[in-house]
Amino acid sequence: MTPSKRRFRNAFLGATLPWIIPAGASLGGLQDPAYTSLDSLEFSEVGRLGVLEGDPTQMFGDVTALSVDESRGVLFVLDRLGHRLSAFTIAGEFIDWAGGQGAGPGEFTRPVAMVSAWGSVHVVDWGQNRLTRFQLDSDNLGYAGELRLPVAGPTKVCLLDDALFLLRYQEGSGHIVHRVDQAANLASSFGSPFVEGDAFMAAATDDGLLACDDAYRRVYVVSRAVPRARGYSANGALLWDIELPGVETAVITRERGVVRWNPPPGRSTNDRPVTLVPAPGGRFLVQVQEGVWGQATDPATVARTFLIDGESGEILDESYDIPRIELFSGDLAFSRVAEPVPHVVIREWTWSRDE
Template sequence: MKRHGHLVAAAVGTVLAAVSSQAQAQDRPLTPDFPEVYRVGGLAAEDWAQFTSPGAMGFDGSGNLYILDEAAFQVIVLDTSGELVRTVGRKGEGPGEFQRPGDLVVWRDGTFAVPDAGHNAFQIFGTDGALEHFVRMSAEQSPFAMDPAGLSLRPGPRTGEVYRQGQPDVLGQVFGVLGPLLGGEVSTSGVDHRGLERLELGGEVVVAEPVVEAWQLPREKSTGELTLNDLANESRATDAIVGMMTDATMYFEPDLHWDALPDGSIAFSDSSAYQVKLVAADGSPSGMLRRPHEPEPVTGQIRSRMIERALRDFEGQLDGTDEEDLARAPNLPDAFREGLESREFFHEVPVVRQVRAGWSGTLWVQRRGDEPWDDDGPIDVFGADREYVGTFPAGATEIPPAFGPDGLVAFWELDELDVPSIVVKRLPEALR
């Protein structure tokens, strides 16, 4: 019996190795030979290029690059050679000033928008950098709808059009309790973190329209509800919030990875399989991209290693936490440890970890790495015709944070002191 067990294990290992080799053999290797156009930043940079941390950035149709420096409360605009065009904004409460800037949306005509949670509004700036108008969130969208923690934005094909991913349910529950306490209203509209909506920013108030409702793992709703009384009691508040966060997601539960294409269609992955779904601007299905890479079943060993890793990461974060903050919530560390140890697992490890659209409609899809929790695996590139172009091996490059015209792409780089710089390069024709 023991001998048969070894034979079965060997046979299974041989089959898995053959399948893995076959999938890798179908990868058409790409090399990141992208010529550098310019770089800015670093220790010796001018004041405007002393970036505090990597932030959101985007190109306009002329190749100008816009960078949001949240800590400096400004947007920096560079021309195609990396020279400063202008800086926009400063810290303050007035029009054109920023309180809590959370993201940056750049349209192709050079108009750009900054969502500001402090103003509870989008600030829209014209091509000359002057403030054009505010677009406020409606009462139905709650005073917390601009919070950066729940925000994920992409520009639409028309100026003033934005695609947005909704907030996680757990944030909605917490904000639903805090809203009335702070004089706001509870939001009953909009999409959650598994949905996408189109925002129209042409008027005085944001108009939202759902466009995608992604697959969501069926689960029982938590029987407990967070109340103001819970928040008044540190122990109950800790248990309630940690419990909600633990119930909200499983280890390896598939995330929603998505991007908006130049024509307004959406590409997204919402399952553990290698399936990138395409929907038209009206939300109707228009296709699907697949590659021969299968999700890995979650074994007992993977479970143990994942929990150990999660606990180790948490302890590392705890070491950097202010002692006064810990003293205000002494039960929190143990509650989080218990939550990490008891959190459930999805039954397999998702393949897709990132989906991004290039300037001309290419799609870049990043797969998992060697370890189940490794998000930095190989990157597959599909042309605007949806044909497979090739694959960058793991570690060869990252997906560019910003794509521009004529193959321009922008990357953040950190030196040995973690000082950020921006490097702009140019892609070959097939990858644009």
């Protein structure tokens, strides 16, 4: 049953938070190329959502994705295990939730990604291979229709040039990025799989990260199977292809028709890219998590952060001291954390000018 739509003030957030900067607005000195040091990037926590018990509107099973509607200052939280899409104000006030487990209208089987676009929030349901749209009107988050996706089993989605980009290897086309219009019609496909070989090998290892930089009209892709990142123009032209230095991912082999992941030689740990986030000034962050082989790791644990120039692919800096970041919105940064309970951390960030 849908919980009461009463509003609450999250005690961690206080009364107010800084205004969100709308998409396309100037970020002042952050456009300056002097801002290239991650040591000058500072974060301070200003709030969080998520509790173990108590308020049911803040109890999450597995926060899969976050999205912000900057024009209205709304944070959307997608809960894979709870089969629920929740809407909060940036000040932490619960607005409404929608979803539920099932295959009916507005229900989810395996929600994996979402994006705010065209005044609605669109959820990619991997289990049903459909895009479900929800409309937020006042305090009501309502089902607004669904579209069958032309690409089977996409895992990530982003918005650029009034189109959606989906990440998934397709054997027929041999591409990994697919551009679809508002009616979910396939417009174009581009990008080759990171792991070469037959189609089975490519499909089994194409799990990756996808991000769109609308201000600079670029699409970024990072493989989680091999330590590589690529940049594309909005029309799919490859701009650069780089290797993330010092990142030791699993060793991937195919044995008797089965793709196997093994730890790097001589190690009981392996590295895995976990976040890909556009940052101000046409740059982006790639964050890598180190985990003990065969054991679950907290999504909040980040071993290394790379700051990369989106135009050239040049690695500008790296750091071991940056918290995991899912997205930037104005002067706020949002993270999802699994331990001790699934929750969302909201941080204010500043970037001091390099000396």
